[in-house]
Amino acid sequence: MRRPATHCRRRQALVSTLTASLTVGLCLLAGLAPAPAHAQAWPSKPLRIIVPYAPGGTSDIIARAISQPLSEALKQPVIVENKAGANGNTGSDMVAKSTDGHTLLLCDTGALAISPSVYTRLPFDPSKDLTGVTMLAYSPHLLVVHPSVPANNLKELVALSHQQKLNFAVTAMGSAPHLAGVAVEKATAAQWVYVPYKGGAQAVADTMAGQTQVLMNGMLATLPFVQQGRLKVLGVSKATRMPLLAQVPTLAEQGIAGFESGSWQGVLVPANTPPAVLARLHAELTRIIRSPEVRERLVSQGTEVHTMSPAEFKAFFNRERAQWATVVKQGHITPD
Secondary structure, eight states: OOOOHHHHHHHHHHHHHHHHHHHHHHHHHHHHSOOOGGGSOSOOSOEEEEESSOTTSHHHHHHHHHHHHHHHHHTSOEEEEEOOOGGGHHHHHHHHTOOSSOEEEEEEHIIIIIHHHHOSSOSSOHHHHEEEEEEEEEEEEEEEEOTTSSOSSHHHHHHHHTTSOOEEEESSTTSHHHHHHHHHHHHHTOOOEEEEOSSHHHHHHHHHTTSSOEEEEEHHHHHHHHHTTSSEEEEEOSSSOOGGGTTSOBTTTTTOTTOOOEEEEEEEEETTOOHHHHHHHHHHHHHHHHSHHHHHHHHTTTOEEOOOOHHHHHHHHHHHHHHHHHHHHHHTOOOO
């Protein structure tokens, strides 16, 4: 028995309506489902800049100088965290093993180029577990003493070191300032007693207090206290004199031919960071560190702004690692 045509048309209309409703529902559910991690926009939450040293040092100063501009550029909060320990290795290891995609490392020569030569068993491999984003700045070392020390140049300081005990404040055993002090000692036959600290700020504070008498440290973190008269500068570890300290001779001028040393700061991320994120970070950090406001702030304190591509930064890091390995071997440096 054939059904009326009107009944068939009603049934077809009902099926079409149900199909359309089901399609809309599936679309809505798909829209509510979380997108795959790789498809989500970056950054999707606050970023952390890990400084593997105590507050107040050169790396810390630079991290705080770039944190607000970076936050504004990425539309997310940027938090600076100090994770000191083992000459920067504790904080660096944390970043190397981070998997959240929002953790950056801002550190200097010590934790990356020097530690592999000083520490025989690192919990991470700087050349494999971390990827450089860009260098940010370079700060030559200042050789400074407590104002009461009766020496006004390197020659007088070396002579004094043979007459009385001089405590040399070390920002961290195996750090760039420490090895610079060792290099000066070897080149001049000076005699220091090394006193280790966990960061540059405390080393500077104790030298100003007279508990230690000699210090080599990055210009950015040290120059303000020289200008205040709380430290006396005897030399600059740069090939040419610094405009901010034009009256202070370089260590090369004072008898250590070709001597240069300093601390560079750069930003690194875990090695598995996606190329697109690496490129975005490089572009923003390069723009920020070169901006007039940030550049002038750093240059006014004796720090030179330097930027590099990730590839250039990697090549530079490899050269630094080889150079400092020689100094570590010559100085018989071991972790304290």
